[in-house]
Structure formats: structure tokens, C-alpha cells
Amino acid sequence: MTLDRQQFLLTALLATLAMGPACAAEPDAMELLKTADQGRGGGLPGLVWQVRAHNSGTGADDQPDQTLLVKAAGESSVAEVLDPPSSRGAKILQVSRNMWLTKPGLKKPVAISPRQRLTGQASIGDIAATNYAKDYTATYLREETVGDEPCHVLDLKSANRQSTYDRITYWVSIRRGIAVQADFLSLSGKKLKSATFEYGNKINLSGRSVAFVSRMSIADALTDARTVMEYSNIKAQAVSSTEFDVGNLQ
Amino acid sequence: MANEENLLELRQIERTFALGEARIPALRGIDLNIRRGEFVAIWGPSGSGKSTLLNLLGLIDSADKGSLKFDGQDVARLSDNALSDCRNRKIGFVFQNFNLIPVLSALDNVSLPLQVQGRPGAETRELAAQWLGKVGLGNFLQHRPDRMSGGQRQRVAIARALAGSPRLLIADEPTANLDSRTSHEVIDLIEALNQETGVTCIFTTHDPRLLARVPRQLKLEDGLISNDSYQEYAQ
Amino acid sequence: MNATMQLALAWRNLWRNRRRSLVTIMSLAFGFAAVALFAGYTSAAYLALSNAAIHSELIGHLTINRNGWQTQGKLHPAKYLLNADEIAKVRAIVAQRLPGAALAPRISASGLLSNGRSSTIFIAAGIAPKDLDTLRGPFRNAPGALSEDQPSGVTTAQGLADVLGFKVGDSASVLASTIHGQANAVDIDITDTVNTGNSATNDKLMFMPLAMAQNLLDAPGRAEMLTVLLPGAPVQASRSSTERMRDIYTTAAPGESESAALRDQLQSDFNQAGLDLEVRTWQQMSTFFRQVKGMYDMIFALMLAVVLSIVVLSIANAMSMAVVERTREIGTLRAIGLRRSGVVALFVSEALLLVLVGIAAGLALTAATRYGVNAADIRYVPPGNTSSVPVYIGFDLARTARAGAVLALLSVLAAFLPARRAARHSITESLGHV
Numbered sequence: 001m002t003l004d005r006q007q008f009l010l011t012a013l014l015a016t017l018a019m020g021p022a023c024a025a026e027p028d029a030m031e032l033l034k035t036a037d038q039g040r041g042g043g044l045p046g047l048v049w050q051v052r053a054h055n056s057g058t059g060a061d062d063q064p065d066q067t068l069l070v071k072a073a074g075e076s077s078v079a080e081v082l083d084p085p086s087s088r089g090a091k092i093l094q095v096s097r098n099m100w101l102t103k104p105g106l107k108k109p110v111a112i113s114p115r116q117r118l119t120g121q122a123s124i125g126d127i128a129a130t131n132y133a134k135d136y137t138a139t140y141l142r143e144e145t146v147g148d149e150p151c152h153v154l155d156l157k158s159a160n161r162q163s164t165y166d167r168i169t170y171w172v173s174i175r176r177g178i179a180v181q182a183d184f185l186s187l188s189g190k191k192l193k194s195a196t197f198e199y200g201n202k203i204n205l206s207g208r209s210v211a212f213v214s215r216m217s218i219a220d221a222l223t224d225a226r227t228v229m230e231y232s233n234i235k236a237q238a239v240s241s242t243e244f245d246v247g248n249l250q
Numbered sequence: 251m252a253n254e255e256n257l258l259e260l261r262q263i264e265r266t267f268a269l270g271e272a273r274i275p276a277l278r279g280i281d282l283n284i285r286r287g288e289f290v291a292i293w294g295p296s297g298s299g300k301s302t303l304l305n306l307l308g309l310i311d312s313a314d315k316g317s318l319k320f321d322g323q324d325v326a327r328l329s330d331n332a333l334s335d336c337r338n339r340k341i342g343f344v345f346q347n348f349n350l351i352p353v354l355s356a357l358d359n360v361s362l363p364l365q366v367q368g369r370p371g372a373e374t375r376e377l378a379a380q381w382l383g384k385v386g387l388g389n390f391l392q393h394r395p396d397r398m399s400g401g402q403r404q405r406v407a408i409a410r411a412l413a414g415s416p417r418l419l420i421a422d423e424p425t426a427n428l429d430s431r432t433s434h435e436v437i438d439l440i441e442a443l444n445q446e447t448g449v450t451c452i453f454t455t456h457d458p459r460l461l462a463r464v465p466r467q468l469k470l471e472d473g474l475i476s477n478d479s480y481q482e483y484a485q
Numbered sequence: 486m487n488a489t490m491q492l493a494l495a496w497r498n499l500w501r502n503r504r505r506s507l508v509t510i511m512s513l514a515f516g517f518a519a520v521a522l523f524a525g526y527t528s529a530a531y532l533a534l535s536n537a538a539i540h541s542e543l544i545g546h547l548t549i550n551r552n553g554w555q556t557q558g559k560l561h562p563a564k565y566l567l568n569a570d571e572i573a574k575v576r577a578i579v580a581q582r583l584p585g586a587a588l589a590p591r592i593s594a595s596g597l598l599s600n601g602r603s604s605t606i607f608i609a610a611g612i613a614p615k616d617l618d619t620l621r622g623p624f625r626n627a628p629g630a631l632s633e634d635q636p637s638g639v640t641t642a643q644g645l646a647d648v649l650g651f652k653v654g655d656s657a658s659v660l661a662s663t664i665h666g667q668a669n670a671v672d673i674d675i676t677d678t679v680n681t682g683n684s685a686t687n688d689k690l691m692f693m694p695l696a697m698a699q700n701l702l703d704a705p706g707r708a709e710m711l712t713v714l715l716p717g718a719p720v721q722a723s724r725s726s727t728e729r730m731r732d733i734y735t736t737a738a739p740g741e742s743e744s745a746a747l748r749d750q751l752q753s754d755f756n757q758a759g760l761d762l763e764v765r766t767w768q769q770m771s772t773f774f775r776q777v778k779g780m781y782d783m784i785f786a787l788m789l790a791v792v793l794s795i796v797v798l799s800i801a802n803a804m805s806m807a808v809v810e811r812t813r814e815i816g817t818l819r820a821i822g823l824r825r826s827g828v829v830a831l832f833v834s835e836a837l838l839l840v841l842v843g844i845a846a847g848l849a850l851t852a853a854t855r856y857g858v859n860a861a862d863i864r865y866v867p868p869g870n871t872s873s874v875p876v877y878i879g880f881d882l883a884r885t886a887r888a889g890a891v892l893a894l895l896s897v898l899a900a901f902l903p904a905r906r907a908a909r910h911s912i913t914e915s916l917g918h919v
Contacts (some may be wrong), residue, residue, distance in 0.1 A: 058602040097666070114666030118597060119604065164668045186670040187663055187703050222599040222658050222670065310820050310912040331824050338822020345916070349817040353497035358490075363821050365490050410821075 029138035029154050032172050037133050039178035039199055040213050046073040046239035047203075050082075050232050053124070057225035075131050076244035094125055095244055097162055102249045109249050117164055124227055127184060127195055127218055132156060132170075135163045143174070146181050150174045165192065178211055191221040203234050254322070257417060257450050258284040258307055263316035265302050276302040278473035280316070286417070287448045289441065291461050294470035300454045301422055303470060307452060308420040309337050321417060338366050342411025344421035344453075348403040350395040356382060356406045357391040363414040381409040385439060401432035408439060412449065419443075421453035425460060437463055495834035499842075502807070506839065509803040513843025516796040517892060518850040521885045522878055523788055525855060527781045529879035534778070535738040538771035540622040543610070545589070545712035546739060547748060548765045549575060549755075554709060555763075562709070563664040566592070569706030571760060578754045583747070585716030589616035590708035594698045596661025598641075598691070600649040607645060607659065609691040611698025620714055623732045629679035631694055638676035639697070644688030646678045653678060663703035671701050680872075715739065715747075727862075734877040741768055789888055793895060796843075801899035804836055808903040815907050816915025825908035829901060836900030840893045855880065 048071045055063040067083035081090040089104040092112075099117065102109040117123055136156035144153045156168040167189065171181040176199070184193040200214030216229045242248050263280040266273050276299040284290060284307075292300050305311035306318060309325060318325050321340060328336065342363070343349075350359050360378035369377075382391055385405040395403055404424060411419055419440070425433035437460050444451045461467055469477035499506050538544050550558075554565040567575075572590055579588050592611040597604040612620070614631035621627070629640045641651065651657060653675055660670045673693070681687045699705055717736070739747070744766035755762045768775060808815070815828055823831075855878045864873040907915070 114662040115596065118660050118662060118668055158667065161665050161667065164666065166667050186668050188669055188671055188700065190658070190670040190672070192660065192668055192670055222601065222660060223604055224602050305913050308820070334819070334822050334824040337820060343820045345817070349813065349916070351814060353501055354494070362818070365487065366821060366823050366827065368487070371487065371489070
């Protein structure tokens with residue numbers, strides 16, 4: 001064989017070898033997604049936890065830290081404000097795509113429109129939602145290292161054109177199977193928010209000990225607003241469906 | 251007297267004026283006939299009712315009681331418009347103060363009754379000019395009253411009164427504002443026209459010299475005819 | 486008495502008391518001129534307002550939208566949007582019914598404008614740049630234009646730019662919800678700022694290209710309303726700004742009945758084509774215009790009443806005095822045989838002549854004043870505006886003629902009554918009057 005042909009064969013062999021492991025073992029993106037969801041409470045029968053939210057950035061001075069009690073089951077969740085006393089008793093209910101807000105003293109809960117979910121507490125709600133697998137279809141993009149952690153990078157696309165964020169770029173830790181970072185994109189592909197996740201908590205799930213999110217940092221891409229949420233007191237317990245009934249909200 | 255001969259027939263004419271609360275009887279029962287073509291002077295002391303009688307004869311006033319026939323018609327039956335038309339066509343007035351319209355020329359003033367009759371413009375102007383000629387003012391056609399003497403003005407007034415060929419000429423103290431020579435000239439003129447056209451002429455006067463020139467003299471005293479002398483026309 | 490003689494007599498009688506007649510004529514002339522000038526001013530103001538409503542507020546001549554959009558559209562935007570197919574059908578119908586008319590699809594979007602640190606609400610009108618240019622007509626050179634060459638360029642209201650510290654040339658992002666409820670964002674360049682002059686909109690308003698708005702809302706090819714601009718005099722680019730300002734005060738827009746007729750025609754065309762659309766005229770859409778016109782109409786009526794009272798009283802006074810002064814003359818005329826109606830006719834002719842001369846003088850005064858004021862280019866800032874506009878006095882033939890007619894009528898009446906009284910006097914009394 002001539003030198004050229006040898007080179008060609010070698011290149012081709014190497015290429016095959018390189019591709020090999022990837023081809024053979026490209027992870028199922030949807031499976032990855034489902035597993036990652038669990039780390040944030042997705043797909044579990046019932047969970048209760050506390051969240052402490054801290055805002056920073058321009059204009060954050062008049063937003064005091066809040067403590068919320070969250071109950072989640074299936075694709076519904078309800079968050080009640082415990083602290084500060086001025087907003088104690090306020091609740092945000094999320095049932096699939098719908099969101100309501102109520103406060104002590106309001107006669108009826110207020111439905112929150114998609115536009116109102118662009119900013120403020122409601123926008124956090126969309127991000128802290130637990131069940132991406134239901135609303136998004138995942139495709140595998142590549143491998144990438146975040147910090148010192150190698151990750152699968154997934155491209156999540158809204159399955160039903162109804163989720164607030166049309167696309168999410170999702171970094172899932174290869175070793176731990178949970179998401180460490182996410183970028184939330186608009187329909188036009190513009191980054192609107194990004195979030196990082198830490199999993200210092202553990203919960204007991206049918207005998208197994210599963211890592212659960214301990215901190216979520218959400219940064220707004222269009223302004224300098226940041227929100228840090230600290231999760232604590234995680235308990236896996238059944239949550240009655242009446243908790244997610246709009247009529248019972250007050 | 252035969253009816254057709256009389257231009258005017260008055261029977262028991264009364265006329266009373268109200269002055270505040272008081273009632274003043276100016277005419278207290280006049281019976282009078284005036285024949286066509288007569289030349290009559292009415293005289294008497296002031297307050298005797300001369301002007302009132304003249305006004306009634308000229309149809310510019312109406313009696314309170316009695317009947318008045320003019321040219322065979324009972325005037326009490328006539329509407330205001332009919333009376334106006336009657337005056338326009340059959341009666342000519344000459345006033346003590348001339349009463350010409352100051353903004354109009356002599357010609358236009360004389361044209362007035364003809365205009366009211368509704369005659370066409372050209373005919374009116376021609377007739378007016380003729381009459382002004384007849385009263386000796388042929389050169390004064392465009393003159394306004396303020397550019398004429400008293401005598402001239404009165405002559406314009408006479409021309410105006412006669413331009414429409416009326417049956418009756420009424421003149422209330424026509425010479426009162428004129429000097430004696432002009433006065434006689436005016437009476438001459440009236441006399442001449444009376445002779446020429448046969449128009450019935452009735453005028454009031456204070457002046458005894460003028461009185462003497464008139465064939466029929468009616469004296470009024472206290473609202474009644476005290477003397478009605480008809481004499482042959484004396485030169 | 487024939488008419489010529491009557492008029493000649495009336496004319497000469499007018500000048501018997503020269504001063505009194507002149508004063509009366511002057512009061513007539515000034516009063517009539519005041520009315521004519523005010524009518525001319527308000528009619529020019531209406532025209533300017535109508536042109537502002539049509540071209541500056543972008544109401545156009547007719548507005549087409551889906552039935553119910555005006556009331557329900559805010560709650561369920563997606564349901565009331567017109568799709569590309571419907572828009573094409575409307576275009577065809579409009580082209581046939583109103584050849585030469587322009588049709589501009591519009592869509593509005595609202596959301597948050599952000600400068601990287603904070604964000605604030607914006608409300609954007611989405612319209613294609615060349616449609617905006619056509620619609621703005623005589624205002625097309627004012628600030629606030631969009632450019633075909635800059636697909637990401639927007640015009641913001643001055644207050645909106647100030648709140649976030651933006652200047653012309655800056656870039657920013659806007660965040661909004663699509664019609665399906667998803668979050669969407671686009672990059673924009675601020676190519677121009679404009680002062681809306683209205684504090685309620687000056688911190689929110691934005692104009693963006695139609696394509697950008699459709700993109701932002703994830704509503705390709707759709708529109709919430711279509712603005713129709715009727716063909717009219719083309720605005721030449723060569724006209725100077727003074728000429729264009731003059732155009733704004735003199736170009737007439739279709740009136741109420743004309744617009745309504747067009748609206749009804751289009752409406753029935755749409756019904757026949759099975760399109761569930763409603764059409765509104767510009768008068769229906771511009772409450773500001775209707776309210777201002779109503780206010781001006783009332784002020785004009787008030788002014789007319791005041792002027793009429795003063796002028797007619799002046800004439801009544803003059804005529805009464807004339808009648809009294811000529812009592813003896815009236816008596817003489819009656820003695821000559823003039824009927825009562827003839828006496829009345831005499832004085833009425835005089836009054837008419839007085840009025841005609843007065844109105845003629847008034848018209849001359851109006852023309853002179855109009856010319857002077859318009860040439861002087863006096864400026865003021867009307868309520869709701871931020872820049873000055875010239876005082877321009879037009880000429881409202883209809884209203885001026887009507888005012889003149891009413892004036893003539895009332896003046897005749899003012900002469901009629903005293904003359905009739907005098908005619909009814911006893912002749913002897915009149916003759917005896919000093």
C-alpha cells in the first residue's frame with residue numbers, strides 16, 4: 001500500500017474507535033431527564049420541603065428573604081409563604097400549566113397569566129418545576145465538563161408549545177445522574193435565565209437513599225437579578241390531592 | 251243735490267279726542283256736501299276743528315259718528331288698504347310744512363305717489379317732470395328740498411299732490427310758512443289748476459286776503475259749521 | 486313702489502344719519518368677521534385634528550378586525566387574530582371596492598423592556614415600516630419612523646427610554662409571552678425616540694416592525710387589525726415643512742356620512758364573503774376628535790349667540806331711532822297712499838341694505854385678518870401636544886353663510902317690529918309729530 005492509503009485506513013480506524021463508545025453507549029436522553037427530575041422531586045408521589053429564597057441584584061433591596069413551605073405531588077405543587085410575617089399565608093398553586101396566587105384577605109385566588117410569569121416569584125415557579133420529562137422532549141447534544149464534573153448536555157424542546165421556556169439546555173452529571181446546570185431559552189433561542197443546582201440533601205425513596213436538591217441559584221440573563229433558593233427539611237410523604245384544589249386554596 | 255255731483259257727502263260727522271282723562275269734541279255734528287270741481291276754503295278761530303275736518307275729508311282720519319261718502323263710497327266700509335289706495339289715486343295733499351322727503355330730488359319727490367301707484371319708471375319720471383314744469387320748476391328737477399326756497403318747496407309739494415291726477419286736492423294752511431307775495435302765487439297756482447283740471451280743492455287758512463279769492467268759504471266755530479257762503483267767483 | 490325705487494330710497498335713507506349708520510355697519514362687520522374668523526379657525530382645527538387622528542394616531546380611515554376583538558381581544562388574543570389567509574381575502578376585497586387604498590396589518594405586543602439591570606413594561610404597536618410611512622402621510626417626516634433596512638430597529642417613547650436610560654443607538658432586549666403563553670425575547674436596536682405628548686403612554690409606547698412583533702408573539706402572518714387608508718392626494722416628498730403643515734390644516738378627510746357609507750359597503754362585502762369581521766370608521770375610533778369637535782361646536786354656538794345678540798340689538802336700536810325720527814315722514818307717505826305694508830317694506834329694505842353692507846365689510850375684514858394671521862405664523866402648544874403648531878385660520882363657507890343668513894333674518898326682524906308699530910300709528914298723529 002502506498003503511504004496515502006495507509007494513512008487513510010489508520011484515520012478511518014481511529015475514527016471508528018473514537019466513535020465506537022459514543023455510538024454504542026449514547027445515553028437515552030429521555031431516561032437521563034427522568035432520572036435528573038427525581039433529584040428535584042419529579043415523578044414522586046408526594047414530597048414536602050422548605051425553601052428559603054434570597055434575591056440580589058438591582059432592586060432586590062425591597063425584596064426581603066422569604067421562607068416557603070412547598071408540597072408537591074405528580075405535576076402539582078403548592079408553595080406557602082411562612083416568612084416574612086407581612087406576606088405570611090400567601091400561596092402559589094401550580095397545577096400542570098396553570099398557576100394561581102392567593103393571599104389572606106383576598107376573596108378569590110388570582111389566576112396568573114403567562115405574561116405575569118415572565119418576572120418575579122412566578123417565573124421562579126416555572127423553573128423550580130419538578131417534572132421536565134413530561135413537558136419536554138430531550139435530545140442528546142454532547143459531553144461537557146462543568147467545573148470538575150463531566151456532564152451530558154441535553155437539548156430539551158417544549159413538547160406541546162405550552163411550556164414557558166421553549167428550550168432548555170440541560171447539563172446532567174454523568175456520575176451522579178442529576179442536573180447541575182440549566183439554561184432556559186425563549187422561543188427565539190435567546191437565553192432568558194440560567195440556573196445551577198447543588199444536591200446536598202438525601203431522601204429515603206422506597207428504601208433507597210436518593211440525592212435531592214439543596215440549593216438552586218437562578219440568574220436572569222436580561223437583568224442582573226439573581227435568586228438563591230436553599231432547600232431543607234425534605235420529607236417524602238403523601239400529599240392529599242385536596243391540597244392542590246383551587247377551591248380549597250384559602 | 252244729486253249724488254253724482256258730490257265728491258264728498260258728510261252727515262252728522264262727530265270727532266272727539268281724548269286728552270288724558272278729558273274728552274275734547276273737535277267736530278260736533280257736521281253736515282256738508284262738496285261738489286266736484288269746487289274750490290273751497292275752510293276758516294275759523296284756532297281750535298274750531300278746521301284741521302280735524304280737513305283730515306276727515308282727506309281720509310287720513312276717521313269720524314267717531316256719522317257717515318262720510320267719498321266719490322260715492324261710504325268710507326266706513328273701506329279697509330285700511332282700500333283707504334290707502336283711495337288716497338293714493340284720488341287725493342293729493344299739500345302740507346303747511348311741505349313734508350318733502352329731504353333725501354330725494356324734486357323729481358323723485360313728485361314721483362312718489364306715482365311710484366306707489368305702481369306706474370312704470372319711465373312714465374313716472376316723464377309725468378313728474380311735466381308737473382314740475384307746470385308749477386314753474388322745470389329747471390329744478392334734480393334739486394333737493396334743502397336747495398329750494400319755501401315757495402319753491404310748496405310748489406313741489408303741489409306738483410306731488412297733483413301728479414297722480416287726483417279728484418281732490420287737500421291743503422292744510424298751505425301758505426302759513428310763506429311770505430305774502432309767494433302766498434298769493436301759490437293760491438294763484440291752485441286756482442289755475444282748479445280751473446284747468448277741474449280738481450276739487452279744499453284748503454284751510456287764517457289769511458282773510460286769501461279767503462277773498464275763494465268762491466266758497468266755510469266757517470267753523472266750536473266744531474260746527476257756522477257759515478257756508480257760496481259766492482260767484484270774484485276776481 | 487318698484488324695487489329699484491325702494492332700494493334707492495332705502496340707500497339714501499341709510500346715509501341720512503351717517504355716523505349712526507357707520508357705527509351700526511361697523512358693529513355688524515366686526516361681529517360677522519369675528520364669527521367668520523372663529524368658524525374658519527375651528528374648521529381648520531378640525532381638519533388638523535382629523536388628520537392627526539388619521540395619520541399621527543395611525544387610526545387611518547377605516548379599521549377592520551375580527552368581530553368582538555375590540556372588547557374581547559385582550560382576554561383571548563389568539564382567538565381574535567386574523568390569519569394570513571383571511572388577510573389576503575380582505576386585501577382582495579378592499580382592492581376591488583376601494584382601488585388605490587392602502588391596507589396595513591397591525592398587531593400589538595406587550596411585555597418587558599430590559600437594559601440588563603432592570604426592566605419595565607412596554608406596549609408595542611407592530612406595523613411594517615413602509616405601511617407606517619404610508620399611514621403617517623403628512624407626518625411622515627416627524628420622529629418615530631421605522632426603517633425597512635433595520636429589521637431590529639424600534640422607536641420608543643421618550644419616557645420609556647428615559648426610565649431605563651436608553652439613548653438612540655442603544656441595544657436592548659424585549660421579553661414577552663407568545664400567544665401560546667411561552668416566554669420569548671428578541672434583541673432590539675433603539676433607532677429613534679418620540680414624545681407621545683401623553684403622559685399615560687409616554688413611558689410605555691413602542692413602535693416595532695410587524696415582522697418583529699409577529700416573531701415575538703409566535704404568530705407568523707397574523708394580525709389583530711387592518712388599517713385602511715383611502716387613496717388621496719399623494720404627499721410629495723418635495724413639499725417644505727411649512728407646506729406640509731398647511732396641508733394638515735386644509736386637507737379634508739372623509740366626513741361622517743361618507744365614511745359610514747364606505748364602512749357599510751365593506752361590511753356587507755365581508756359578510757357576503759363569509760368573513761366574520763367588523764369595520765369601524767375613523768370617527769368611531771377617535772374619541773378625542775369627537776370630544777374636541779363637540780367642544781368647539783359648543784363654543785362656536787355660544788359665540789354666535791353672543792355676537793348675534795349684540796349686532797341685532799345694535800341694528801334694532803338704529804332702526805328704532807330712525808323710525809321715530811321719521812314719524813312725520815311716515816305720516817306723509819301714508820297720506821300719499823302708501824299702505825302700512827309699504828312703510829314696513831321701506832324700513833326692512835333699509836335694514837337689509839345695512840346688513841348687506843355690513844356683511845360685505847365683515848367679509849373684507851375677515852379676508853384681511855385671515856391673510857395677516859396666517860402669514861404671521863403665530864405658534865402655540867395645544868393641550869396634549871409637546872411641540873408648537875401654527876395658528877391657522879381657514880374659511881368655513883357653510884357656517885359663515887349660515888351665520889350671515891341668520892344675521893340678516895334677525896336684523897330684518899329688528900327693523901320690522903318698530904316699522905310695523907309706526908305704520909299702525911294714526912296718520913294725523915304721525916303728521917303732528919315733531
